[in-house]
Amino acid sequence: MNALLYGSTTLSGAEWWALFAHFLMLSMLAIGGAMVTAPDMHRYLVQERGWLSAGSFTDSVAIAQAAPGPNVLFVAVLGFQVAGLAGAAVAMAGSLLPSTVVALQAARWLQHHRQALGVRAFKAGLAPITIGLLLSTGWLLSAPARTLTPQWPLLGLMAASVLLSLHSKLSPVWMILAGGLAALVFGW
């Protein structure tokens, strides 16, 4: 029961606060969506703190992408992997609180001033950054497919899902499940 609530690693009070504070900060930086913060979550949780292995980080994102719902839910899975249900709650609250306050305060103002030079420059300047962040997220998530020796079936699966996503209206949920089943059947 305790493992479910708090996970297997026991975080100190300061570590709980650090986890919450890091997600609070990332919430404010998530311009272009929650997925752009994935590389920094990886850097923080896997490299800096060592709370998660690289493998379970990628697995967490895959699980969240396979489930229906907004992709911000990968944050809940990461929080759960680090520190159980309490970790999921802390990570989600941290990720949503600042952005919610800003969204409710700023949306009306932004829509009113969307022609203003500053707003247009903000949008134009951050667009290439968002794309760069998405590319690095994709690179990071593909790590298991290119460890030591390239895993060609997995890389092929990845390329196929890029093409399918660009050229068909197939739901991502089905693509993820099909990819998982293919890997299961062929033992990739």
Next chain:
Amino acid sequence: MPEQAQAGPAAPPQSAWAIYCAFNRLALQGFGAWLDRTQFLELLSVCQVLPGPNVVNLGLVLGHRWLGWRGAAAAASGLLLIPTLLVLMLAVAYQAWGQWPALASLLRGMGAVAAGLVLAMAFKLAPALRQNALGWPLCAAFALATCLAVAWWRWPLAAVVLGLGSLACGLAYLRLRRQARHDAA
């Protein structure tokens, strides 16, 4: 009940429950069919400038417009509540059985597709850079620099967004201002 929400501002939903149901249904079905409506696209572009998950922000802003804070809370919980429970159930299953070789294979395949989907998202957004005030060569340079800084040099996101991001926004501002003056002259 969800039909009320889909009818848009012409017939705003009357109860927080209706908003919750509409967004819950949307969350479970995905948003493909929903986003091509012009009023939503315009709001979405605003929400993309705001920090945070785009779809959740969109729900908050729409819910708030319809029914104040109760509408915003209903939309956000509709989007998040049941999907969060589902995904946490999957996470529990993963912790229990994730070491099984079969499940590890399944997850490797799912992970490869997930990586492909994120890359596809970047490729889908990239054509929009052609209309960007920075011009595409600068855009490509910023995208590449961001990717390298994050994936290769492992800079913290705050440094990337505040450093490269403000440089890009500053350049965009100068270009847009020059353009505006040129148009006025």
